[in-house]
Amino acid sequence: MNDTEAEELVERVLAGEQRALARAITKIEDRRQGYRRIASRLHEEAGDADVVGVTGAPGTGKSTLVDSATDVYRERGDTVGVVAVDPSSPYSGGAVLGDRIRLSSSVDDPGVFYRSMSARGSLGGLSTAVWDAVQALDASGKDVILIETVGAGQNEVDVVGYADTVAVVTQPGSGDTVQTLKAGILEIADVYVVNKADRSGVDRTVKQLEQIVEGRRQTGSGHQGFIDDDPSPESDRVEDGGWTPPVVETVATTGEGVDELVETVDDHLEWLDRSGTRRIKRVQRYSEKIRDLVRQELATEVSDKMHAEGGLEAYAQEVADGETDPYTVVESLVDD
Amino acid sequence: MNDTEAEELVERVLAGEQRALARAITKIEDRRQGYRRIASRLHEEAGDADVVGVTGAPGTGKSTLVDSATDVYRERGDTVGVVAVDPSSPYSGGAVLGDRIRLSSSVDDPGVFYRSMSARGSLGGLSTAVWDAVQALDASGKDVILIETVGAGQNEVDVVGYADTVAVVTQPGSGDTVQTLKAGILEIADVYVVNKADRSGVDRTVKQLEQIVEGRRQTGSGHQGFIDDDPSPESDRVEDGGWTPPVVETVATTGEGVDELVETVDDHLEWLDRSGTRRIKRVQRYSEKIRDLVRQELATEVSDKMHAEGGLEAYAQEVADGETDPYTVVESLVDD
Numbered sequence: 001m002n003d004t005e006a007e008e009l010v011e012r013v014l015a016g017e018q019r020a021l022a023r024a025i026t027k028i029e030d031r032r033q034g035y036r037r038i039a040s041r042l043h044e045e046a047g048d049a050d051v052v053g054v055t056g057a058p059g060t061g062k063s064t065l066v067d068s069a070t071d072v073y074r075e076r077g078d079t080v081g082v083v084a085v086d087p088s089s090p091y092s093g094g095a096v097l098g099d100r101i102r103l104s105s106s107v108d109d110p111g112v113f114y115r116s117m118s119a120r121g122s123l124g125g126l127s128t129a130v131w132d133a134v135q136a137l138d139a140s141g142k143d144v145i146l147i148e149t150v151g152a153g154q155n156e157v158d159v160v161g162y163a164d165t166v167a168v169v170t171q172p173g174s175g176d177t178v179q180t181l182k183a184g185i186l187e188i189a190d191v192y193v194v195n196k197a198d199r200s201g202v203d204r205t206v207k208q209l210e211q212i213v214e215g216r217r218q219t220g221s222g223h224q225g226f227i228d229d230d231p232s233p234e235s236d237r238v239e240d241g242g243w244t245p246p247v248v249e250t251v252a253t254t255g256e257g258v259d260e261l262v263e264t265v266d267d268h269l270e271w272l273d274r275s276g277t278r279r280i281k282r283v284q285r286y287s288e289k290i291r292d293l294v295r296q297e298l299a300t301e302v303s304d305k306m307h308a309e310g311g312l313e314a315y316a317q318e319v320a321d322g323e324t325d326p327y328t329v330v331e332s333l334v335d336d
Numbered sequence: 337m338n339d340t341e342a343e344e345l346v347e348r349v350l351a352g353e354q355r356a357l358a359r360a361i362t363k364i365e366d367r368r369q370g371y372r373r374i375a376s377r378l379h380e381e382a383g384d385a386d387v388v389g390v391t392g393a394p395g396t397g398k399s400t401l402v403d404s405a406t407d408v409y410r411e412r413g414d415t416v417g418v419v420a421v422d423p424s425s426p427y428s429g430g431a432v433l434g435d436r437i438r439l440s441s442s443v444d445d446p447g448v449f450y451r452s453m454s455a456r457g458s459l460g461g462l463s464t465a466v467w468d469a470v471q472a473l474d475a476s477g478k479d480v481i482l483i484e485t486v487g488a489g490q491n492e493v494d495v496v497g498y499a500d501t502v503a504v505v506t507q508p509g510s511g512d513t514v515q516t517l518k519a520g521i522l523e524i525a526d527v528y529v530v531n532k533a534d535r536s537g538v539d540r541t542v543k544q545l546e547q548i549v550e551g552r553r554q555t556g557s558g559h560q561g562f563i564d565d566d567p568s569p570e571s572d573r574v575e576d577g578g579w580t581p582p583v584v585e586t587v588a589t590t591g592e593g594v595d596e597l598v599e600t601v602d603d604h605l606e607w608l609d610r611s612g613t614r615r616i617k618r619v620q621r622y623s624e625k626i627r628d629l630v631r632q633e634l635a636t637e638v639s640d641k642m643h644a645e646g647g648l649e650a651y652a653q654e655v656a657d658g659e660t661d662p663y664t665v666v667e668s669l670v671d672d
Contacts, residue, residue: 036663036667039661039663040661040663040664043655043661043662043663044658044661047658279656282656283649283652283653283655283656284652285652286651286652286655286656286662287648287649287651287652289662290648290651290652290655290662290665290666290669291648293662293663293666294638294666294669294670295635297666297670298631298634298635298638298670299631301634301670302630302631302634312623312626312627313619313623315622315623315626316619316620316621316622316623316626317619319379319619319622319626320615320618320619320622322380322383325375325376325379325380326379326622326625326626326629327372327375327376327379327629328376329626330626330629330630330633331372333626333630334630334633334634334637
């Protein structure tokens, strides 16, 4: 794909064409020829969307919750992009037949774009692939982008780290549910959701989460300490200029509580802008992204060069034969 | 240090001067000016020494065993270099007062050089620092180099991976000792040592290790499969042209069994040469080393460039301001 073709594809994405969007994401994800120009251009046009991460342990109903939240956003006129990440799945791409989104009310709704992603499908790493997809969705004009991840490992933390707001989903349980929330996940939570709130034990789980929030607030972790230009908080959730993660109860299957969840996310996004935190988070995010891309780029460059000259083993052989030494080899590879 | 000074230092190392050796190792470890020339030159002159790794869980008596083996090597006229690696220690360098080597019989013996290393002291990474020290000791004419590591994590596996022969040290115990041997360590063991063999339970531990060896032999893991030019094995340890790791009992504090351990290591080194395995291992090692060095070199280069231009944050800020995008930034950093 040459520059003109790349630009044409970008223009179609910016015009909101869903098929062009799918194609652009695939091109970037697979690092196909011309991907960098597409990624650069889409990035230029991105920046207006609200990006919301939804994570938590398997079985907590995240997918249903994301579908339900999508309906709420659509009802009020917002367009929605969904990036569903399953690091363990072999499938990547959009149109897997029988995909759950096809059963939801948003099927054939041009205001919703759905993309699934797995670790296996992305050459540049899952976290970068998700970021690129989010940028593309943002550039295409989606108002809200939901990143949904299965699991709660480092991969998921990296993935939702790109979000402005992170919702951590749990369900009523024996208390184990809350205990299994990893420290890394707790630290990035802006909103806690207790889904399946029609089940017994919900009060106890809510209380446990509130205690966790209180514990974090008192030890000074969490988002406290950011400067707040407006000294009179509009919400009791904002104390001392900081954000105290609220706990929201939902029943995703019936939609109960999902309106309140979306409002809570709105509150957080508003706080992010008011306190200047959104900008701070985004600058951090760009730093990480640049560092990741540089590492990938350098690894690719060296690997290409080595392959062109017979591979790493050819060099190692020369060293073993006493013809050169590792430091001299590295110098010739790097300084060229 | 200019090239002439570097060459003078190298000449003094090659002449066997212990102080020059210590200085050269420190220069390379700290990546001081001129280190690359020194490392290259020492590498050129290295390759003749036998490199033996000694690893295992803490408390198994590895240090005493290394001292005892050093005495055995010295008695038969071999010069010895010891690199003692403790990733958790804050100390690096040679002459820590009260160091255990000062209490052993090899104190003030010019045929023994002792160097301690920790993760904290090495700019290029512990594994690279150990490799460089081994090359320097080799170039300085030491016949045998013993790499001793505390612990049994990935760090230790990487470190002893540079050795021709790896001895894994255990002690008689409840069977837990053997069970705690990590898979990674078992896979690299060429010789098993049951130290403190005057304690009760030694027979059981030896038996368990022999069962592990037998299990590996039958499943075809371990070093089997290399081509053996000589079809008549000189030792019953060499079967089907492969090497079956023997189990040796020692009492390091009295020196009991340490002669046999040294002989077993000799057998393995002889097998390595006869089967061509030493060369194969060394080529692999050079490959890994080149890859490690290339990564470090590139990371340093990009990091220098970023610092010169205001750091990663300055770029992230420009991206946040909409002046550029991450892909364009990376292109400018990498392709310059």
